């Protein structure tokens with residue numbers, strides 16, 4: 001494992017990460033040249049429609065992008081260690097200890113044949129030389145901290161004896177059991193009831209403060225990241241198309257796709273089916289990503305870029321103070337569209 | 350959980366009752382359909398030289414003229430409490446479980462059954478240990494290296510294993526390993542475990558491997574299919590995300606998830622096998638239950654046939670019961686329902 005100053009730019013630094021899968025149908029460019037940094041105690045939200053490469057990104061960071069033929073390139077620096085070039089065994093030893101993950105469906109993510117406590121104990125003991133009894137006390141303590149009532153009894157329950165929300169709490173307890181520096185939550189609330197979603201998000205915010213870890217929260221729901229994130233990265237077709245602080249992306253978004261996401265956010269004052277500005281069409285297949293700007297077949301402003309949108313890949317360029325946008329439209333024009341057309345539409349009720 | 354066990358136990362007892370009734374009915378009816386009379390049945394005990402008068406008397410004393418239900422009741426009572434046979438010349442005490450007397454040897458059937466069971470049980474236990482270990486191991490490796498040379502070779506051998514009959518593989522291996530190379534014991538050798546465990550294993554190793562080859566194939570395929578499924582489960586990804594070594598991920602999480610069908614099939618196979626591995630026992634001239642059954646059928650020795658049949662049924666039912674209980678051990682979700 002190479003140790004260098006590459007990590008100094010942030011606790012987690014991802015540089016030009018690409019993960020491609022050769023398949024019978026062609027090369028799947030699931031992640032294509034992704035870069036971002038994240039400090040301990042901060043939260044990054046990664047947003048995009050399904051199929052945009054979010055899960056592959058998170059699995060790639062943990063070294064779990066499966067499929068023996070996956071091609072991964074770029075750099076992932078975690079606390080001064082580079083993971084892409086590190087041996088599989090070295091990365092395995094960091095998994096669960098320095099970086100941990102929470103998955104979308106807590107029922108299928110837990111082994112049905114082992115008790116919740118056993119699964120937490122297992123996660124803890126693999127990285128800590130402690131007795132079973134001590135590990136069990138730790139598991140009970142963790143279950144209590146994630147808000148499970150009567151943890152000393154519940155520790156011996158099986159996953160199917162927990163409710164959906166409790167299972168996700170138990171998953172969080174398992175992920176945090178070794179006090180990781182980086183926690184990745186991949187759609188942690190998507191499989192849960194709406195009422196439970198808010199509780200889980202609150203819990204994650206509290207625990208992140210308590211554990212002071214870096215948190216990546218992945219979702220297709222901008223509402224989720226709005227509450228939690230310091231920074232937001234919007235993904236489309238395996239690439240980052242907008243990246244900035246939460247304020248940048250929410251109050252000064254400059255990419256037409258981000259506008260579309262904001263417009264299609266479910267709102268409490270409206271029926272769930274009714275969206276303000278739905279994005280037409282569907283996300284691209286990552287085998288045949290459209291040439292030029294990947295979003296151009298769906299973009300309402302495509303003709304304003306004089307044909308460049310379908311031929312030339314727009315660069316991810318800084319618009320102001322670290323706010324990056326991947327679009328051919330001139331900055332002034334984007335701002336004008338946002339201020340004059342899109343924002344007023346989103347604000348009308 | 351307790352109600353689950355009780356339910357299964359009651360089910361097993363009912364199953365055994367039904368099996369014994371059906372068996373009894375068949376063995377009661379078959380000779381009569383073939384033209385046997387109570388007197389000719391009695392002659393089996395009295396000897397063919399007995400007069401028609403004596404035969405009639407013995408038939409009466411043995412109850413061959415009673416209705417089916419009464420005879421069945423007497424049969425069950427014999428199984429549970431033992432019974433007495435009045436053959437005219439003397440009164441025989443047949444202790445429980447009484448399966449009656451052989452037509453040919455006039456010896457009680459039950460001690461024979463116990464004796465033969467030792468051989469069959471030895472054969473089954475050793476073979477099962479080999480086939481479970483080899484089959485599951487081959488299945489796991491095949492699944493993990495799907496499409497590799499090992500996978501194709503193992504699955505090819507597995508196909509041969511299920512399609513080649515035991516008397517063929519058994520004869521070939523006897524000729525080769527025993528008679529040519531002298532590595533293993535010749536056919537017909539059996540040393541009881543209590544006499545000498547090492548000799549016991551030596552005398553049975555070839556039949557074990559031959560029988561295991563037949564079964565291992567199915568277990569390899571079953572394990573491979575199960576592992577291909579479970580290794581793609583989310584919980585296996587979680588196990589990896591914890592940082593567990595791959596070996597733990599595969600065995601503790603992947604294989605554990607694929608265990609249920611293997612346990613089921615194993616219980617059924619093992620139970621059936623205990624009733625007599627007919628072909629293997631014949632091929633290797635082992636005096637187990639299977640060979641006992643064949644001899645009994647050849648000689649038309651009804652009490653023996655019936656004894657073996659019932660005992661085999663008991664093995665299958667008990668094996669099923671154990672599988673049901675193991676289910677609850679393997680899959681905690683069963684315990685609640």
Ligand SMILES: Nc1ncnc2c1ncn2[C@@H]1O[C@H](COP(=O)(O)OP(=O)(O)O)[C@@H](O)[C@H]1O
Pocket residue numbers: 021023028030048049050051052053054055056057065066067285286
């Ligand atoms: N092992 C793999 N082999 C081939 N394609 C894959 C593999 N894993 C993911 N993909 C593809 O990568 C794309 C991105 O998937 P994913 O990261 O799961 O999207 P998201 O999480 O944003 O919904 C999908 O089109 C998916 O089919």
Ligand code: SF4
Pocket residue numbers: 255256257293294295296297299300301302305309314326327328329
């Ligand atoms: S580059 Fe053109 S097509 Fe792509 S998002 Fe910008 S305006 Fe739309």
Ligand SMILES: [Mg+2]
Pocket residue numbers: 051054055056186187
């Ligand atoms: Mg996903």
